[in-house]
Amino acid sequence: MSTDAVLYDHPGPRAKIRNAALTVVFGLVLLGLAYWVYAKFDEKGQWAGALWKPFTALSTWTDYILPGLGYTLGAAAVAMVLSLTFGIVFAVGRLSDHRWVRYPAGAVVEFFRAVPLLLLMFFIFFGVPFITEQPMSIFWAVVIGLTLYNGSVLAEAFRAGIHAVPRGQSEAAYALGMRKSQVMREVLVPQAARSMLPVIVSQMVVLVKDTALGYIISYSELLQMGVNNVAANFGNVVQAAIVVAAIFIVVNSILTALAGWLERRTRRSGRAPRTKGQPVPAGLVQTGEAAGD
Template identity: 45%
Template sequence: MTSRDDDIHLLFDPPGPRARRRIRVATAVSVLVLTALLALAVRQFASHGQLDHDQWWMFAQWPVLRFLLGSLGHTLLATAVAAALAFPLGGLLALGRLSGSKLVRALARTYVELFRSVPLLLLLYVFLFGLPGVGLTFPVFWQLVIPIVLGNAAVVAEIFRAGILNLPRGQTEAAYSLGMTHGQAMRHVVVPQVLRALAPALVSQLVRLLKDSTLGYVVSYLELLHQAKVLGEYYHAVLSTYLVAAAAFIAVNAALSRTASWLEARRS
């Protein structure tokens, strides 16, 4: 048994026969309830004509699929660009919060506390209505991406900071003993180890970025949810179109979750 398993058993007693029986019963009941709810939902859809052919036929047409795939591509592009900017910015903010300079620490902390508190929707309205009023305008793509970056960088900064503080102090002290400066120790010793440890958490953060991109409708960005609404209204099949869009989001989120689990398994 590994030391990690020993730590787990110190925190949690393994379930006994009665506890395992209760767990099996609870699992069976949960499956039955979910199955019943799913059957009820399908019955309600059928009774209201939502399973009729005229609600679904368009999804077998390539122009419609291309329309939805294109909007999914816009969603993934916004998510990828936001992640490429938010993750490094969050790392810099985390280093700023741990800096030896009081001014740098204060500035980084102010940024993190401010943008963790401000709702993303409010940031979008600032870029949509506020900044153009003072002569600052951005393309639609950046009206969505920049607020996502500003908000998520603050969250990522706290993830990085927790990872750095969780690293054994001996790693940093060993780097100092080799003659490294604080910056060199962070760059060559601390940050690479933290990135490996936090890889699953950062992949999971992509799920939040993906969900944030659905607010693109506020700035008329042609992301998947916005385009599903347009398509559903055009074909008078709003519910079925939203269900297809939801299935696409679930598939992408499942892929990200599996990636995070794979990275966690490799790290352990």
């Protein structure tokens, strides 16, 4: 059901007036709120030029923010690739016919989905070296943490996606004489991946945000560099955080827009799979997990 059209009629004269009134009232409330926030910030001197000035200096960007953004995106990019791989491998693992593959895969996925990433990263960095007897680099601790968590979430998404591919697809493939691995690899996974694209992307957004948790092991990501270090130099914690938040929003919006474009493209090419009943991506399985930080 496309929500906009069906829930209400085209507004008649009375409804138009009512909507206009609501618009004005709500708009005024919002403006009032915005002004209040502005005034309060002003009262506390948060708009003071000296606090914002560092952001007009190129060196602030080249010394802190851009390197921080680089570290954030670097860890995110590597973790994205790895967690997609992890996700596919473990989704297929959980669908295996062999119990000795299915159960361990299931246990791994369930465990890493249940443990807060903050604890996981902390442990990978401080605990794992006791096992491997080798120091763990901060970068890899962040990446591995991100991969285990997001990979597990993606594994569940893929599994649901594979389930949602119409049974006729695999039946036809078996009828052609394909083996199970072939059916998986050549028929089910590609279709599932395409139909789960929105879920994958929202998980990627989560992943980008989650790099911020690297602060717990002092990974020099955007929050560390752009907020803590900038503020240590200029004493403008609030301003720095506003700038960094804006950057995160822009980056993630670009990611989301990119996904929308990709989705439209695959749909137009007519190759997106038809799933039975309702589209899975609607969130039946996994949009929720995307709330995972």
